[in-house]
Amino acid sequence: METELHLLNTTEADELTALLLKQLRQEITDGETRQLNDLVAKHPSYKRVYERINNEEQLLADLLVMKQVDKQGWWQKISEQTVARAKPRSFFRRWSFYVAAAVMLIIAALTYRFVITDRLQKGANEKQVSVKINIPPGGNKATLTLANGSVINLDYASTGTVAEENNTRIVKLKNGELKYEPVSQDGSIEHTGNQLVNNWNVLSTPVGGQYRLVLPDGSKVWLNAASSIKYPTHFTGNVRRVAITGEAWFEVSHVKGAPVPFVVSINSPSGGRAVEVEVLGTEFNINAYPDEDAIKTTLLKGKIKVFVFDGAAAGSLLPDAEASRSKQLTAGQQAQIPVITKELGSDSIKVVNGVDTELAIAWKNGLHSFKNADIKTIMRMLGRWYNIEIGYEGKIPDYKFTGSIPRTENFSAVLNMLEYAGIHFRIEEKKIVVVP
Amino acid sequence: MKHFQDKSLLQEFKRGNSHAFKTVYDMFFPSLCFFAKRLVDNDAEGEDIAADSFIKLISRHESFETLPNIKAFLFVTTRNACLNYLRLSQRQTASKNDLAWIQDKTDEHVLSHMVHAEVLREVEYEIEQLPQRCKEIFKLIYYERRSADEIAELLGISINTVWVQRAKAIQLIRTNLLKKGMLSVLLCFLVMTDNSLKM
Numbered sequence: 001m002e003t004e005l006h007l008l009n010t011t012e013a014d015e016l017t018a019l020l021l022k023q024l025r026q027e028i029t030d031g032e033t034r035q036l037n038d039l040v041a042k043h044p045s046y047k048r049v050y051e052r053i054n055n056e057e058q059l060l061a062d063l064l065v066m067k068q069v070d071k072q073g074w075w076q077k078i079s080e081q082t083v084a085r086a087k088p089r090s091f092f093r094r095w096s097f098y099v100a101a102a103v104m105l106i107i108a109a110l111t112y113r114f115v116i117t118d119r120l121q122k123g124a125n126e127k128q129v130s131v132k133i134n135i136p137p138g139g140n141k142a143t144l145t146l147a148n149g150s151v152i153n154l155d156y157a158s159t160g161t162v163a164e165e166n167n168t169r170i171v172k173l174k175n176g177e178l179k180y181e182p183v184s185q186d187g188s189i190e191h192t193g194n195q196l197v198n199n200w201n202v203l204s205t206p207v208g209g210q211y212r213l214v215l216p217d218g219s220k221v222w223l224n225a226a227s228s229i230k231y232p233t234h235f236t237g238n239v240r241r242v243a244i245t246g247e248a249w250f251e252v253s254h255v256k257g258a259p260v261p262f263v264v265s266i267n268s269p270s271g272g273r274a275v276e277v278e279v280l281g282t283e284f285n286i287n288a289y290p291d292e293d294a295i296k297t298t299l300l301k302g303k304i305k306v307f308v309f310d311g312a313a314a315g316s317l318l319p320d321a322e323a324s325r326s327k328q329l330t331a332g333q334q335a336q337i338p339v340i341t342k343e344l345g346s347d348s349i350k351v352v353n354g355v356d357t358e359l360a361i362a363w364k365n366g367l368h369s370f371k372n373a374d375i376k377t378i379m380r381m382l383g384r385w386y387n388i389e390i391g392y393e394g395k396i397p398d399y400k401f402t403g404s405i406p407r408t409e410n411f412s413a414v415l416n417m418l419e420y421a422g423i424h425f426r427i428e429e430k431k432i433v434v435v436p
Numbered sequence: 437m438k439h440f441q442d443k444s445l446l447q448e449f450k451r452g453n454s455h456a457f458k459t460v461y462d463m464f465f466p467s468l469c470f471f472a473k474r475l476v477d478n479d480a481e482g483e484d485i486a487a488d489s490f491i492k493l494i495s496r497h498e499s500f501e502t503l504p505n506i507k508a509f510l511f512v513t514t515r516n517a518c519l520n521y522l523r524l525s526q527r528q529t530a531s532k533n534d535l536a537w538i539q540d541k542t543d544e545h546v547l548s549h550m551v552h553a554e555v556l557r558e559v560e561y562e563i564e565q566l567p568q569r570c571k572e573i574f575k576l577i578y579y580e581r582r583s584a585d586e587i588a589e590l591l592g593i594s595i596n597t598v599w600v601q602r603a604k605a606i607q608l609i610r611t612n613l614l615k616k617g618m619l620s621v622l623l624c625f626l627v628m629t630d631n632s633l634k635m
Contacts, residue, residue: 013548017550017554017558043544045547059556062552064579065470066553067466071465074483078494082457082494406444413501419504
């Protein structure tokens with residue numbers, strides 16, 4: 001069919017465009033140069049364009065020609081035509097034909113994107129995978145495990161009091177927000193004569209989930225996808241202790257009177273290393289996903305201290321200098337602790353100055369942001385949010401990406417953006433394979 | 437960073453937001469005109485066809501899911517209209533050679549013009565992203581063909597500054613877009629639309 005044929009060639013054109021731009025920017029690899037030369041040799045028209053673009057004078061001259069359009073005037077006319085729908089038929093040349101053609105082309109383009117590309121790359125004899133992808137973004141999802149072991153699915157819980165434990169009321173404020181409210185009259189978390197039993201609760205988000213939490217001391221926690229936080233229903237004693245997995249953003253509140261340190265233990269994914277972050281009152285983000293290569297603590301406000309323990313056991317006491325290495329962070333710094341290292345030492349905490357803090361907390365503000373990130377990093381981030389498995393096949397392009405994608409986008413829209421940037425995919429059920 | 441959290445150009449485009457239409461128009465119209473003019477070898481007719489394609493695009497705004505979809509629609513619709521125009525105008529002065537010539541215009545020939553238009557669009561976009569002073573000097577040198585002396589006098593700056601800015605412009609154009617990928621280009625547009633909505 002003519003339309004299909006035409007679309008096949010469009011990719012060739014897209015490819016040629018991408019290669020020519022790379023060449024202009026002097027970022028073309030040897031392999032790509034060969035690819036470009038092969039493509040240019042395919043047709044005299046391609047060669048002509050290649051030569052025109054690589055002639056600086058010609059390029060500038062063509063740019064000028066392109067700009068010689070009465071943009072404003074045409075926009076006026078187009079706006080009028082599209083507002084006044086009364087007589088569009090006479091205006092279009094054989095309108096109905098074009099609509100039909102356009103519809104065909106859109107269908108073909110979509111089919112092409114997901115089916116034919118695949119068929120082309122995998123060879124004609126391979127069974128074609130025509131999975132329609134409609135993967136919505138993640139949302140406010142979490143489960144709460146109470147001290148008595150019962151599990152509450154917060155997606156279905158109605159707003160209001162979800163449970164009451166240990167003199168603390170657990171309230172679902174709205175979708176995606178949970179709050180612990182002390183019931184006791186004084187409302188203070190300070191150590192009182194009446195020692196309360198520490199009842200640990202766990203809030204966990206699934207892949208593609210996120211949740212906000214207000215702890216009994218008023219500290220706020222944002223939990224990213226595939227993460228969890230363990231905390232008592234009532235803080236007692238001289239330290240406020242919580243433990244997390246995955247990624248979380250903290251806004252720790254000051255305690256009136258004597259400062260009570262707030263300690264976050266990071267349950268090391270590999271189990272080989274225990275990390276703790278000690279703070280008084282501050283704002284910071286911890287990213288400790290098991291599939292990332294480092295545990296990253298980014299500080300936005302205040303001061304924190306990051307500890308790494310030689311022993312495998314997460315310290316249940318406040319760390320002492322003998323057993324641990326520590327580094328103090330000031331605002332704008334990020335501590336990076338490699339997940340896999342053989343030897344521990346003070347250099348096992350790397351402190352990076354002047355980090356782009358916006359980048360570390362973009363997720364909390366509804367964005368997937370990356371800076372000079374490779375495709376694997378991006379796909380890990382997307383996989384956690386869209387609940388998809390990621391696979392790789394052949395040589396993975398080593399492009400670096402910078403940009404942001406709203407977390408509200410559908411996955412197909414995100415894939416299209418990436419495709420436009422030169423990354424290709426094959427879609428299987430709940431799995432995306434990055435192909436050359 | 438917060439500007440485009442909730443909206444995206446595509447969403448707005450689908451919804452029929454005229455700012456989104458204008459953004460897409462600004463993005464593609466000059467290169468589409470360039471493409472059409474080359475195909476039909478007639479400036480007035482080329483612009484006419486490109487404008488027609490935009491009207492079609494806007495009247496079907498709900499049916500586009502991605503920017504590449506929009507681009508593909510514009511180029512394919514324009515190409516069809518151009519070939520149609522050529523066939524019609526050829527009928528009046530028909531000869532077999534001419535018909536063969538039209539046939540030649542169908543495939544790689546058409547695509548090569550599309551490639552040309554696309555590359556120019558991206559480069560032009562890069563130039564528009566330059567810092568103000570840098571852009572000004574770049575345009576004076578390359579579009580208006582002014583000498584460094586003239587520019588220095590015109591803008592009241594030293595010749596040295598002119599050269600520094602020119603070098604900076606070239607460097608920025610070369611390094612900017614591809615590193616960011618089209619992704620950020622798209623997002624820049626998102627920010628732009630959003631800002632214009634606020635005004």
